[in-house]
Structure formats: C-alpha cells, structure tokens
Amino acid sequence: MPDTPTAPRRRIAHLDMDAFYASVELLRYPHLRGLPVVIGGRRRMPPVPSATVRATAPAGTQPQAAGSPAPAADDAFPKLRDYAGRGVITTATYEARAFGVHSGMGLMKAALLCPDALLLPADFDEYRRLSRLFKQAVAEIAPVIEDRGIDEIYIDLSELPGVQADGGRAVARAIKQRIRERCGLSCSVGVTPNKLLSKIASELEKPDGLTILEAHEVQTKIWPLPARRINGIGPKASERLAALGIHTIAELAAADPGMLIERFGQSYGAWLHHAAHGRDDRPVVTRSEPKSISRETTFDHDLHARRDRDQLSALFTSLCERLADDLTRKGYLGRTIGIKLRYEDFSTITRDQTLTLATADAKTIRAAAGQCLKRVPLDKRLRLLGVRIGSLSRAGASPAGEPATPTGVFSIAPPQPPLRVAEPPAIEDLPLFRGRP
DNA sequence: TCTGGGGTCCTAGGACCC
DNA sequence: TCTGGGGTCCTAGGACCC
Numbered sequence: 070m071p072d073t074p075t076a077p078r079r080r081i082a083h084l085d086m087d088a089f090y091a092s093v094e095l096l097r098y099p100h101l102r103g104l105p106v107v108i109g110g111r112r113r114m115p116p117v118p119s120a121t122v123r124a125t126a127p128a129g130t131q132p133q134a135a136g137s138p139a140p141a142a143d144d145a146f147p148k149l150r151d152y153a154g155r156g157v158i159t160t161a162t163y164e165a166r167a168f169g170v171h172s173g174m175g176l177m178k179a180a181l182l183c184p185d186a187l188l189l190p191a192d193f194d195e196y197r198r199l200s201r202l203f204k205q206a207v208a209e210i211a212p213v214i215e216d217r218g219i220d221e222i223y224i225d226l227s228e229l230p231g232v233q234a235d236g237g238r239a240v241a242r243a244i245k246q247r248i249r250e251r252c253g254l255s256c257s258v259g260v261t262p263n264k265l266l267s268k269i270a271s272e273l274e275k276p277d278g279l280t281i282l283e284a285h286e287v288q289t290k291i292w293p294l295p296a297r298r299i300n301g302i303g304p305k306a307s308e309r310l311a312a313l314g315i316h317t318i319a320e321l322a323a324a325d326p327g328m329l330i331e332r333f334g335q336s337y338g339a340w341l342h343h344a345a346h347g348r349d350d351r352p353v354v355t356r357s358e359p360k361s362i363s364r365e366t367t368f369d370h371d372l373h374a375r376r377d378r379d380q381l382s383a384l385f386t387s388l389c390e391r392l393a394d395d396l397t398r399k400g401y402l403g404r405t406i407g408i409k410l411r412y413e414d415f416s417t418i419t420r421d422q423t424l425t426l427a428t429a430d431a432k433t434i435r436a437a438a439g440q441c442l443k444r445v446p447l448d449k450r451l452r453l454l455g456v457r458i459g460s461l462s463r464a465g466a467s468p469a470g471e472p473a474t475p476t477g478v479f480s481i482a483p484p485q486p487p488l489r490v491a492e493p494p495a496i497e498d499l500p501l502f503r504g505r506p
Numbered sequence: 507t508c509t510g511g512g513g514t515c516c517t518a519g520g521a522c523c524c
Numbered sequence: 525t526c527t528g529g530g531g532t533c534c535t536a537g538g539a540c541c542c
Contacts, residue, residue: 109510157510172542178507218513218542303540336516365511405534415509419536455511 080237081353082211082224082260083267084244086203087276089220090160092254093199094189105165105186107149109158109176150184152176155367159191163276196220199252206251210244215353223264225353236260236281245279265349266291268300287347292319299344306333306341321345358461362395362403364388365455371413374447381454385442386435388456393431396458400465402427403458406437410445411453419457420444427462434458 086092090108095101156176168183179186200219208214213225224244226237237260248256257278259270269291270280282290296318297307313332315321322345330338343349366388372381396403407421420441428434438456 155508155510159510173509175507175509178509181507221542301540305539334517360514361512363512367510407535417537421535423534453510 077227077233079262080226080232080260081262081264081267082226082237082241082244082258083264083271084207084222084224084256084258085271085275086220086254086256088160088162089199089254090191090196091162091165091189093196094192095162096199096253097195098189101146101187103164104162105168105183106162106189107158107165107170107176107179107183107186108160108189108191110152110154110156110188110190146187146189148184149176149180149186149188152180152188154369161186199254203248203252203254203256206247207244210247211240213353213355215355216357223267223353226260236283238279238281241279241281245277263347263349264351264353265300265344266347269294269298272298284347288319291347292317292322294318296321296345301340301344306337309333318345359399359401360461361457361459362392362399362401362461363409363455363457364392364395365409365453367411367453368451371450371452373450381451385438385454385456386431388454389435389438390431392456392458393429393434396429397464400463401461402429402464404428404460404462405458406434406441407457407459408438408441408445409453409455409457410451412449413452414449415452417453418445421457421459423460427460429464 091106094106094108154176158170158172158174158176158179160172161170161179165183165186168186170179170182170186176188196219204214204216204222207222207224211224211226211229213228215223215225217223226232226240229237229240232240241258241260245256245258248254255277257271257275257280259267259273259278259280259282261267261270261282262284266282266287270282271278273280273290294317295307296302296310296315297304299318302310309332310316310321313324315324321341324342324345326339326342329341332338333341366384368384374381404425404427405421405423407419409417409419411417422437422441424433424437434456
C-alpha cells in the first residue's frame with residue numbers, strides 16, 4: 070500500500086462461522102441442541118449400472134429430503150457407533166468436540182471416542198443458502214469482503230466510520246448482531262492490522278468470540294501460541310520446525326532468518342520469519358476467477374482396474390459428465406484436462422494433457438481423460454478417481470480469431486458466475502512481499 | 507482406526523524458441 | 525557447430541486450506 074498522508078491504518082476482520090454445518094442443522098432440528106452432533110459420512114455414489122447395494126445401511130442414513138418432516142426424537146438419527154465404512158467428519162458441534170473428535174477425523178475413529186454422537190448427512194445446498202445469507206448481512210454493513218469459502222470471510226473495515234477510533238469493535242459487534250438476526254447463527258471475529266493476525270485472532274475466543282488486537286500486542290497475545298496456528302504452517306512444516314526446537318510463534322520469531330531460508334527455501338523461509346513477526350501486506354481481494362474445476366469420488370471399497378473395469382468406466386464417464394455440467398453451468402471452458410488416482414495404499418498420482426482448443430464438452434473431456442488414464446500404472450487397486458479441468462477461460466470470451474463456441478456446446482448465452490458481494494479491488498499489483506495463502 | 511471433496515499455490519525439470 | 529542465457533509453456537507432485 071502506498072503511504073499517503075491520509076491513508077488510514079488498516080483494520081482487517083476475519084469472520085468465521087461457529088461449527089457452521091452443524092449449526093445450520095441445529096436450526097432445523099433445534100431439539101438436538103446441547104447434544105454431540107457430527108456432520109459427515111458418505112454422500113451417495115452416482116448411479117452406476119451394476120453398483121452393489123450396501124446390505125446393512127442403517128435406517129436414517131439416507132439424506133433427509135429438504136422440507137421433509139423432522140424426526141420426532143433424536144433416536145431417529147443414527148449414532149456414530151452404527152456407522153460402518155469410509156468417511157470423515159466435516160463438522161462437529163462443540164459438545165462433540167469435547168470428546169476429542171474434530172473435522173477431518175475418520176468416522177470409525179470418532180465412533181470410538183464418542184459412540185453416542187448423532188450423525189447427520191451433509192446438505193450442501195442448505196449450507197450454501199445460509200452462506201449467501203450471512204455474507205449479504207455483512208455486506209450491508211461492510212461491503213469490502215473477500216470470500217474464503219462457505220463459512221469464512223475477510224472484511225476490510227479500514228474506511229468505515231468510527232473504526233479508527235475504536236479499532237473496529239463497534240462495527241464488528243454490529244456485524245455479529247446482524248448475522249444473528251438474519252440467520253440465527255453465531256460467528257467469531259478477529260480484528261487486527263492484517264489478514265494473518267486476524268485469522269489467528271478470530272480463533273482465540275471461539276465460539277461467539279470477538280477479539281480486537283493492535284500491532285503492539287503481537288508479542289503478548291500471539292507469540293505464546295503454537296507455530297501451527299499460523300495459516301500456512303501445516304502438519305509437515307510444523308513437524309520440521311519442531312525438529313529444530315521451534316514450537317511457538319515466539320521461538321519462530323527469534324529464529325535466525327538466514328537459517329530458516331536455508332532450511333525452508335528462499336520464499337517459504339522468508340515468509341515464516343515475517344509471519345512470526347505478524348507482518349502481512351496482502352490486500353483483501355474482493356474478486357477472483359476460478360483456476361480449475363474438478364470432480365472426484367472415493368469408492369465404498371477399493372476397485373480393481375481390470376476386474377471392476379465396467380464399473381470404473383461408467384464412474385469415469387459420470388465424473389466427466391458432471392464436470393462438463395459444472396463448466397457449462399458456471400460459464401467456463403477449459404484446456405488442460407487431468408485425472409487423479411488414489412491407490413489402496415493412499416499414494417496419489419496425477420496425469421494431465423493440454424488441448425489446443427478449450428472445451429466444456431463431456432465427450433471431449435472423457436476422451437482426453439481416457440488418454441491420461443493410459444499413462445498410469447493400474448496394477449494396484451484404486452480407492453479414488455478424479456477428473457480435473459484447468460486453464461479456464463470464460464465461455465463467452467473466445468480467444469482472438471476463434472469462433473465464439475468452438476465445441477458447439479452453448480446455443481444460448483451461458484450463465485454468468487455468481488455475483489460477488491463487493492466492488493473490484495483497487496490494487497492487483499502486490500506489495501513487495503506477497504505472503505503465503 | 508485409516509485418512510472426503512473441492513480448491514490454491516509453489517517447485518522443479520524438460521521442451522522449445524529467440 | 526558450439527555455447528549460453530532468458531522466457532514461456534507443459535507436466536507431476538506436494539503442502540496447505542476450508
């Protein structure tokens with residue numbers, strides 16, 4: 070950001086909905102409030118000829134149709150102990166988290182920790198609806214919003230009246246209140262000088278938290294936390310840091326930057342040093358275009374490339390068709406088509422191929438993905454198959470000299486991508502230091 | 507007790523062109 | 525024919541995030 074005499078100091082909020090999916094379900098099933106509830110399990114497989122029917126699916130495992138009557142009592146929902154099969158927890162209520170379960174944990178493991186937790190299937194359409202609702206509520210008060218997925222946003226509060234005086238506390242309170250009125254949901258907010266610190270701050274008083282932090286409080290409030298709390302330090306990096314005796318953010322801040330660069334590379338090493346000192350110049354980005362679109366599925370049980378050839382082939386085609394449908398619906402064409410395979414030992418490989426002409430046609434995608442499939446070893450059994458398309462362009466805007474619809478897929482104007490809630494950003498040229506994610 | 511699905515960004519090597 | 529450097533595109537894998 071160029072320093073102008075009148076530039077206000079930055080006040081950035083990070084807003085994170087509390088146990089979002091689970092909280093949305095509790096709006097529908099209020100009688101489950103206070104109970105351990107987890108969202109997760111496997112969505113239904115796409116219809117595939119000769120697909121085997123699971124013999125022992127517990128009653129109630131099927132997704133509840135929207136608007137269908139709620140079960141009379143909580144015993145109408147399956148318990149975690151009744152679940153058998155693959156799948157992870159997407160969200161857990163705080164009551165369930167008290168047993169040690171958390172999102173990403175395998176359901177079979179979670180069942181050991183909290184067998185009586187109720188298991189609800191995910192209803193993404195409903196979560197997306199509430200997501201739009203809460204973002205609209207925020208936009209009424211603070212329009213400069215960066216989307217970070219279904220339950221998270223950054224908000225630039227810097228220019229709003231009164232924010233410079235109280236650091237953003239009143240505006241943040243108003244936003245929380247507005248979301249509660251509109252959606253009946255709580256969230257946690259951190260307000261600090263930048264995105265990196267706000268992301269950390271929003272977690273400090275969850276749920277229903279509000280944490281205001283000034284730059285001079287980094288040493289007392291941020292440094293004691295584990296390095297892993299920094300967005301961008303994941304399991305691998307934190308393990309490598311731990312091996313160097315670095316566990317807290319304070320220890321990371323005290324580490325020699327030269328050593329960090331030596332061990333972690335120029336870019337990541339320098340970023341680690343900056344991040345530990347709470348420095349982050351990234352702007353709040355209110356608009357972005359997708360880079361790739363993909364579809365993938367994990368099988369109920371591992372499949373063999375030859376023995377289950379027909380089933381795999383039908384599944385593969387179905388993934389390509391759904392991908393083509395996504396592209397068309399969103400109004401994009403893609404040039405780079407790729408596949409992803411996960412073997413029974415969880416190792417993963419990818420292959421991709423770039424076409425001359427961008428496409429959104431299912432058959433073209435299927436043919437290219439089929440070529441990719443010929444380049445992978447198929448001796449081990451498979452647990453996952455995926456199809457991806459990248460090098461995206463807008464379906465309407467054809468490259469110079471090309472006909473408008475090279476694949477002939479669009480006979481009418483394709484739908485525009487959903488509107489973002491805020492105006493385009495002033496800056497796309499980034500400051501000297503561009504932080505990690 | 508094995509680990510979902512949808513993404514982004516970074517690295518690194520090779521091809522190819524100037 | 526050899527040498528070298530820079531830029532861009534393509535491909536594969538991995539870390540990380542929600």
